[in-house]
Amino acid sequence: MTLIKSISGIRGTIGGQVGDNLTPIDAVKFASAYGTWIKQQRNKENYRVVVGRDARISGEMIQSLVMNTLVGLGIHVIDLGLSTTPTVEVAVPLEHADGGIILTASHNPKQWNALKLLNAKGEFLNAAEGQKILDIADSDAMDFADVDSLGKITVNDAYIDIHIDEVLKLQYVNAKAIADCNFKVVVDGVNSTGGIAIPRLLERLGVEAVELYCEPNGHFPHNPEPLKEHLTDLSEMVVKEHADFGIVVDPDVDRLAFMDETGEMFGEEYTLVACADYVLSQEKGNTVSNMSSSRALRDVTEKHGATYQASAVGEVNVVEMMKQNKAIIGGEGNGGIIYPELHYGRDSLVGVALFLSLLAEKKMNVSALRASYPSYFMSKKKIQLTPSLDVDGILKAMEAKYANEDITTIDGVKIDFAENWVHLRKSNTEPIIRIYTEAKSQEIADNLANKIISEIKEIANI
Structure with missing residues (x-):
């Protein structure tokens, strides 16, 4: 505690x-x-x-x-x-x-x-x-x-409805095209306020919403972090209902993840990639995400002839860099979409509306859309902190160990290798060190994360 x-x-x-x-x-x-x-x-x-x-x-x-x-x-x-x-x-x-x-x-x-x-x-x-x-x-x-x-x-x-009104006013939210597609979507609201807001938004967009855990009673039916291992019920419901895809948000509705029509995760890292792909197809502009986010956003941004930059982790840092670089969309790889046309904050309602507009325009299913993007795999692990651990000393030692690689230290230590990367940082919200890695396969990403964890434990004698 x-x-x-x-x-x-x-x-x-x-x-x-x-x-x-x-x-x-x-x-x-x-x-x-x-x-x-x-x-x-x-x-x-x-x-x-x-x-x-x-x-x-x-x-x-x-x-x-x-x-x-x-x-x-x-x-x-x-x-x-x-x-x-x-x-x-x-x-x-x-x-x-x-x-x-x-x-x-x-x-x-x-x-x-x-x-x-x-x-x-x-x-x-x-x-x-x-x-x-x-x-x-x-x-x-x-x-x-x-x-x-x-x-x-x-x-x-009335403000959830006012918020929805503001989303529907956005230039690139194509409500008519979305309604014409007759989408059917399963929504996991984790028994919090996403269970109010997301179905209400979908109704306004002409989308059939199948509600799963949308009673806002605070009794979370599973771990509320929207990760694959917590979402077996959503996966089963998407398949059972023959839905076009699934939506899951966290309890305060600033993180957004999708599940494809087969019950497989679209990947929370790819929420921002897809939304940015759609916005950049309508308007040329720059993008920003934090340095723990996938390289896929950089790839998609450059495909559209624009510039990508990475900020320190934390929404306020992403927003600051978005303003500096006049980014037209940005966010975090945890499923947070920041679309300044409405406001500078992670917003799952905006993300849902942009994602549906993209699907309506491309006329492809969600699994095919995911396959159209560069394929990266991430491993997200953590080490529990104890009062005896010298976190700054550990990070300094890891920086020295990999001094010959491309190192960034504006937020913890990020080590960029040619084909993959690892980011080590102390969490702002939990007493843990986060170890994020990304590579061209899940096995390589997991192995890299486990190797780094072993090296940290050796340095810290734990």
Whole structure:
């Protein structure tokens, strides 16, 4: 059980000791620090913050604590209730709010929750902004409102529909062509808010949705990370229903993966590849993903005569590089699509609409579409951290060991070999070292990952 404070937000397990877990006191403390930071940004009469949550069992409790803390600071709250991360991101600028908070621990199991913090643009805070909030929390320098200056809570449960409206307005979302195809799709909403948003979007696009685990009760029926080994029920349902493909999202709906008509994974790395292929076929422009993402995006981008660049891991880093390079689409290889035409945040609703538009245009099934892209295979492994492990020392030792290779150290250590690569980094969201590899076959990728893990264990004496 732990409490993790990072640029990805304040994340921890429910219950336990104050300061070691995400207890009610910790939720109030960090909401207070965030609200104080909001008020420091501009001197004005009224402040507004949008708050939404996924369907986690602890969500209602944490949301009530967070909202009423903001009220105590004199901040007005727009309560979206059950929502998605991208929906809150869309709502912040539409509401002319000063910021937003999403209460979700993304793909973490049900005992976790988190405060994910947004600025006035509806984008995640950068490292410097996040550090200021941590400093405020440590200083206890919060000044609460008097009784006549308390904030108010306004409920607005229409924002998932408003979000869908904004997606359907996008130039390259071809709703008519999608409807004409009469697609049938199975949706695994992992019993969270994707079970509300994705079927509703599909209905608006004229797609038949077969719902699997779409009851937003927070009881995740399987590990909520959208990986192949967790999705046997979806695979079986796609085949049983003779569906065109399957869709799975994580609990807060910013990660998106597809399953082809045979029940095989399309590959979460290829969610971004396919969506980028479609957008680049309509408009020439650059792309960005993080350095743990597949080389396939680079290949597809260059096929369209555009430029690809890799950022450090973390959505805020991808967004920063997208802005610098005027990228028209980007994201992360974990199934996160960032399409700036709508907003700078990972958005599964946008991803679904772009993917369906691509299928409608190409008139091919999903397995054939996957076969049309460069074929890479990834291995994603991890080493659990203990207090005795010197992570920085381990990474330095690995950097030295492979000094003759193409090394990048802006985020952990990435070693680019001629035919494959490995990326080692400490996670922002879990107490682990991540080891990602990519190669031209699964066997080579797995063997490379196992070799690197053995070398790390030898260095660390574990």
